[in-house]
Amino acid sequence: MKHATACAHCGLIMELLEEDMAYECRCARCHSLIYRPGKAFGFILPILFTTIIFFALSLSVPLLDIRIGDFDSKIMLLKTMIQFFKDGYVLVGIVALLGGIVIPLLLMGLLLVVMLSVGHKRHSSVTLFCFRFYQQLREWGMVEVYLASVLVTIIKLKNISILSYESGLIFFAVYLISFYVVCIWFNPQDIWNQNNVSD
Amino acid sequence: MYLTDIETSHTLCHNCALLNPHHEEVCLRCGSEIYQRKPYSLAKTWVFSLSALFFIIPANLLPMMLTTKFSVSSGSTIIDGILYFFQEGEYGIGAVILIASVFIPFFKLLVLFYLLIVIQLKMRGHAKIGTKLFHIIHFIGKWSMIDIFVVGLMVAAIQFGGLLKIDTGPAALAFTIAVVMTMIATLSFDVRLLWDMENSEFDLKDEKEN
Numbered sequence: 027m028k029h030a031t032a033c034a035h036c037g038l039i040m041e042l043l044e045e046d047m048a049y050e051c052r053c054a055r056c057h058s059l060i061y062r063p064g065k066a067f068g069f070i071l072p073i074l075f076t077t078i079i080f081f082a083l084s085l086s087v088p089l090l091d092i093r094i095g096d097f098d099s100k101i102m103l104l105k106t107m108i109q110f111f112k113d114g115y116v117l118v119g120i121v122a123l124l125g126g127i128v129i130p131l132l133l134m135g136l137l138l139v140v141m142l143s144v145g146h147k148r149h150s151s152v153t154l155f156c157f158r159f160y161q162q163l164r165e166w167g168m169v170e171v172y173l174a175s176v177l178v179t180i181i182k183l184k185n186i187s188i189l190s191y192e193s194g195l196i197f198f199a200v201y202l203i204s205f206y207v208v209c210i211w212f213n214p215q216d217i218w219n220q221n222n223v224s225d
Numbered sequence: 226m227y228l229t230d231i232e233t234s235h236t237l238c239h240n241c242a243l244l245n246p247h248h249e250e251v252c253l254r255c256g257s258e259i260y261q262r263k264p265y266s267l268a269k270t271w272v273f274s275l276s277a278l279f280f281i282i283p284a285n286l287l288p289m290m291l292t293t294k295f296s297v298s299s300g301s302t303i304i305d306g307i308l309y310f311f312q313e314g315e316y317g318i319g320a321v322i323l324i325a326s327v328f329i330p331f332f333k334l335l336v337l338f339y340l341l342i343v344i345q346l347k348m349r350g351h352a353k354i355g356t357k358l359f360h361i362i363h364f365i366g367k368w369s370m371i372d373i374f375v376v377g378l379m380v381a382a383i384q385f386g387g388l389l390k391i392d393t394g395p396a397a398l399a400f401t402i403a404v405v406m407t408m409i410a411t412l413s414f415d416v417r418l419l420w421d422m423e424n425s426e427f428d429l430k431d432e433k434e435n
Contacts, residue, residue: 030244031237031242031243031244032229032230032235032237032244034237034239034242034417035356035359035360035416035417035420036229036352036356036416036417036419036420037229037230037231037237037417037420037421037424038227038228038229038420039228039229039230039233039235039244055227055420056352056353056356056420058356058360061242090382092382092383094383094385094388094389095388097385097386097388097389099381099382099383099384099385101378101381101382102381105381106374106377106378106380106381107377108381109377109380109381109393110377110380110393110397113380113392113393115393115397115398117398117401117402118373118393118397118398118401121370121373121401121405122370122373122374122377122401125367125370126374151256154255154256155256157240157241157255158240158255158256158257161239161240161257165408165412166367166408168367168370168374171367171368171370171371171374172374174321174368174371175370175371175372175373175374175375175377175378176374176378178318178321178322178371178375179375179378179379179382181310181315181318182309182310182318182375182379183379183382183383185313214240214241215241215242217241218241218243218254
C-alpha cells in the first residue's frame, strides 16, 4: 500500500510504501525529514505519566540553596519566572513563564489527551483540536534551554557563594530527560498510521 | 522528474502530512487550516526580521543585570557577562553564552536576510544551501533565551538586601523581544519558495528546449 505525501520543505510529491514506514524517510530532492517512525503509544504513556509527576515535583521543591555569609536563599522554578514580574518586566516574565512552565505543561496535557483517546479508537473533535494545538505549540517549549541556564547559573554562583544542590534539581533533570524521550518517540502521524485505529 | 504539490494541484497539511486536493481550505483528516504556501510569508518575515534587528542593538548595549553591592549599583551587559567567564577561566561556559547570546541571534538574522534577498531578487541555485541554513536557524533559535533564564535565576537567587542584590536590566526586555521576533520570523518563512524558483527555472529550460 502506498501513502502519497509531499515534502514540507521543498514541495516534492513522494509516495511512501507501507513497509518503508518502519524507517526514517528523507526527501529525494532537499533531504529534509519526511517521516520518522515513532514508538507505540502504550509504550510512551507510562513515560509521559513519569514526566508529569517529575514536573510537579520539580515545581514544588527548590533546585538550589545559596548561602553568602549569614544570608540564605533558595532557587525555585516558579520563583525565577515571578521575579521578572516583581522587577516590572512583565513581557519578559510572560515569555519566560510560557516557555519554561506553561507551554511544556500544556504539551504534556495535550499529548495525554491525544494518546489516551487514540487508545479508545476514536478521533473526536476534542482529540483533533488537542492534536492541532500540540503541533502549533511544540516549537515554543524551552525547558531544555532552562536546564542549560541552571547549569550556567551554578557555575556563575559557585565563585561567590556556597551552593547546595537540592532534590528539585534531580527531579527537574529527570523530568527533562523523560519529556525529551516522549517528544522523540511520539510521532504525530501515528495517530492515523496505527493499524488498529479508524478515522 | 520532480513533481511538486503546486504542479499536481495538491496542498500538504503541515500538521498530519495528508496531501489534500488544492481546492480544500481545511485538511480533510485533521481539520487544520491548509495553504499551498504560507500566506504573506515574505512580508511577515521581513517585518519580524527587521523588528528583531531593531531590538538586538539595545539588547547588546544596555545592561542585562543591575548589581547592587553595599548600596552601590553597577550594570553588566551581555558582553560583560561573557568576559567574566573568560576572566574566571570558565572558557566552556563563556563560549556557550557567547554563541547563544551573541552569535546565534546575529547568525539567525543574517540567514533570514540572505533567504529573503535570494527570493526577492529571484536568485536561483540557492535552494539547497538555503534549506540547510533554514533547518539550522530553526533548530538553534530558542537557545538564545538561555541568557534571559540565567538573569531570572540570578535575580531570584541574589536578593540579600543592602549587602548584595541583583535586578533585571533593560536589555532583558530588548533581548527577549529580539529572540521572539526572530523565532516568529523563522516560523513565518516558507522555505518552499526557494524551491519554487528552481522549479520555474526547469520550466524555462524545458520551454527553450521545446
